[in-house]
């Protein structure tokens with residue numbers, strides 16, 4: 001019988017995390033008479049037993065607030081926990097002590113709200129027998145087992161507003177404006193905000209682009225009397241090897257460092273790729289080009305009504321799942337309904353943009369360039 005629920009928020013924050021915490025605490029306490037313990041800073045709090053009691057009063061007034069009152073971390077993994085000793089960094093597997101800690105403090109079920117990284121750790125803890133339930137969140141919308149994650153729509157809204165604002169200044173100055181948005185492995189934000197904001201070119205990780213084709217698109221617009229262009233670039237957008245203008249240089253046959261990092265899945269500081277692309281485009285088109293990196297603005301601020309509703313639905317459903325003892329499962333949006341999928345299934349693959357999917361095809365029908373060969 002579940003009487004005491006633990007909760008943590010892990011990974012990069014996103015709008016809607018406080019709304020999900022509010023829904024979890026209110027449902028657990030008011031509907032089921034449970035107690036709730038909140039772990040601070042994601043899995044770090046779980047390893048270090050850093051927690052607080054959460055009551056409905058504690059979560060009152062946070063529905064519309066960005067961030068997470070519990071704090072989060074996208075570095076701390078109990079299976080490879082960083083420990084500083086005598087000025088050196090070591091890593092230790094703390095997963096057994098996490099399981100023991102939960103037992104010691106009488107937590108009957110842990111709810112972990114996070115993206116791919118947090119939920120993969122949750123799946124691994126569940127394999128060790130930890131009783132937990134997952135809640136999907138990420139601005140990237142790249143979890144395959146749910147039609148939508150909360151945080152995504154707010155990020156799309158923020159990026160769309162940025163495109164709207166860039167349009168007017170791009171037009172006044174006859175410039176190419178590059179907007180870099182988040183999305184290391186999946187281009188959903190770039191694609192949806194690009195369509196919503198009427199971008200001329202959208203570059204996403206799933207479609208390898210040729211910089212010459214991007215330049216050609218911009219020049220075609222110029223020849224048609226449009227002296228400005230808006231290019232939306234996902235931070236993980238890559239190039240078709242050998243087509244970078246640097247490839248003219250025999251020394252540059254090797255991939256640029258930022259591309260190598262993206263291809264090998266290493267973290268890349270935002271701004272790298274768009275800074276390089278803008279230089280190349282300026283050289284190829286002769287049109288003045290400027291870069292805006294939207295960065296963490298996409299993760300901050302008030303959740304949109306859609307995200308408040310989705311996170312509230314997920315929070316209530318997660319507590320229902322915990323009380324039904326459906327451990328090892330994650331709540332998910334399937335069509336119009338909130339259902340459940342196993343954490344194993346949920347973390348098997350990430351959801352990337354199908355390069356010939358409906359959204360890409362409709363964008364191409366409107367003349368949006370992706371820097372590839374297939375116009376339509």
Ligand code: F6P
Nearest residue numbers: 012074115138139140182183184
């Ligand atoms: O996973 C969410 C995300 O926002 C990615 O789109 C982005 O690449 C990453 O987090 C940035 O993380 P950090 O906060 O470590 O810069």
